[in-house]
Amino acid sequence: METITNIPVAIPKDGSLTKSMIKNIVSIFLTNEWPNVDPETLVVTHNTGYANTNCVVERPKPNDDTHLEPLKVFLKIHGELDGEIEVFKHLVPNKHEEAQLCYDYAQSGPGAKVYGFFQTQDGSFGRVDEFLDARTLEAADVEHADIRADVAREHAVFHTLATQRKKKPVQLYYGAVTRELARYHKMDKLKKLANEGGVNMDHLVDYDFVSRIRRVTDRLESIGGKKGWCIHDVQFMNMMVKNNPKQGEGKIVLIDFEFVFQNYRAFDIGGHFLQKMFRWFDEENKIANCRPYTVEEKRHFCEEYAKKWNDQTGDSDTGEQVYMESELGVMLAITFEIHNMLCFMDQDDDKDPLNILGLNKLFEEFINQYKKLGLAN
Known part of the structure; x- marks a missing residue:
C-alpha cells in the first residue's frame, strides 16, 4: 500500500x-x-x-x-x-x-x-x-476510430486493475440506490421544486425505477454480465487526451477515482455512451449539441474493449457479448445520475431549470432504452 x-x-x-x-x-x-x-x-x-x-x-x-x-x-x-x-x-x-x-x-x-x-x-x-500534457475529451473525439478505441482499451485496463482494495458484492450498491430511489418515488417536494424552476418532472418522480433496475440486473446476470472496478463518474471531463503521446502509447488517460467500486462493467461502458449527450458543467445547457453514439461506433468500441479485456484476463469474450451488456448498462448509469441529481435537489432545494431539463432528458433515454430492449414485456 x-x-x-x-x-x-x-x-x-x-x-x-x-x-x-x-x-x-x-x-x-x-x-x-x-x-x-x-x-x-x-x-x-x-x-x-x-x-x-x-x-x-x-x-x-x-x-x-x-x-x-x-x-x-x-x-x-x-x-x-x-x-x-x-x-x-x-x-x-x-x-x-x-x-x-x-x-x-x-x-x-x-x-x-x-x-x-x-x-x-x-x-x-x-x-x-x-x-499530464493533455486536454479533456470532447464529444467529437470519439467520432474518430483511433481515439474511440483508446477510450475502450483504457476502460478495460481499469476494470481489470490489479489492486489490493477489497472487492465488495455489487448488490451492496443496488441495495443502496434502490432504497434511495424508492424514497424519492412520488416525493411532492421534488415535484414542487421542479415546478418552481419552471419545468415539470412529475412523470420522472412518479416512475418506478426500483422494479426496472431489478429487471435490468436480472437480465445482465442471465447473459453472464462481467464485473470489475468501475469508475461510475465517466463524464467526458474525467477522460484526458494526451497532446503529444509517445510512440506506441495510447492517447487516453482516465482520472478521478472518487467513486470506484465493483460493479457490472456494462455500467461504465453504457455510461460512456450516454455521457456523450451531456455537458454537466456547462452554464447554458446541460444537454450537449451533438449526435449520440451510433450503433456502429458502439460495436467498434465493444470489439476493442473485448480484445483488451481478454488480454488482461485470459477470457475469450466477444464484442457482441460486451455490446449486449452495454445496452443494459446504459440504464444502470442513467439511474445513478438520476439518483445523484435527485439527492442534491432534495438536500439543497435545487430548482435550476437546466438541471431539471437534464434530468428529464435522462428519463427520456431510460424509457426509450427500456422499451427498445423489450424489458417492459
Whole structure:
C-alpha cells in the first residue's frame, strides 16, 4: 500500500495555499532540485472544484536547460466532502484507497505517476502527481476510430486493475440506490421544486425505477454480465487526451477515482455512451449539441474493449457479448445520475431549470432504452 507522509503544513480554512507552502509540499517528494527553487518564481494555476483544490505548479527551466526532476506537477488537496454521497459511503474509496488506485493505475502504464500522498497537520489529505500534457475529451473525439478505441482499451485496463482494495458484492450498491430511489418515488417536494424552476418532472418522480433496475440486473446476470472496478463518474471531463503521446502509447488517460467500486462493467461502458449527450458543467445547457453514439461506433468500441479485456484476463469474450451488456448498462448509469441529481435537489432545494431539463432528458433515454430492449414485456 502506498504510504502516507505526514507533513508540517496546515491548510488555511479558505483552502488557499501560499507558494512557499506548495514548494515545501512538492519538495518532500521531489528532493533533489525542487528544494532549491525560489517559491516566488513558481507559476501556480489554481482550479477549485467541488470540495477540493487542484493546481498545476510549474518551476522555471534551469539556465542550462537540464533537469532530472519534472518542471511541472499536479497538486490536489482533498476536501472533506470530496466525492462523497452518504448512501454510497460504505462503497467508495477513502482518500488513502483512492491514492492507491491512482498509483496502481499508473503502474499499469497509462495513468499519471503518483510522486507522493500526504496528510497535513489539520488532517487534510493530498497528492502530488505527474503533470499530464493533455486536454479533456470532447464529444467529437470519439467520432474518430483511433481515439474511440483508446477510450475502450483504457476502460478495460481499469476494470481489470490489479489492486489490493477489497472487492465488495455489487448488490451492496443496488441495495443502496434502490432504497434511495424508492424514497424519492412520488416525493411532492421534488415535484414542487421542479415546478418552481419552471419545468415539470412529475412523470420522472412518479416512475418506478426500483422494479426496472431489478429487471435490468436480472437480465445482465442471465447473459453472464462481467464485473470489475468501475469508475461510475465517466463524464467526458474525467477522460484526458494526451497532446503529444509517445510512440506506441495510447492517447487516453482516465482520472478521478472518487467513486470506484465493483460493479457490472456494462455500467461504465453504457455510461460512456450516454455521457456523450451531456455537458454537466456547462452554464447554458446541460444537454450537449451533438449526435449520440451510433450503433456502429458502439460495436467498434465493444470489439476493442473485448480484445483488451481478454488480454488482461485470459477470457475469450466477444464484442457482441460486451455490446449486449452495454445496452443494459446504459440504464444502470442513467439511474445513478438520476439518483445523484435527485439527492442534491432534495438536500439543497435545487430548482435550476437546466438541471431539471437534464434530468428529464435522462428519463427520456431510460424509457426509450427500456422499451427498445423489450424489458417492459
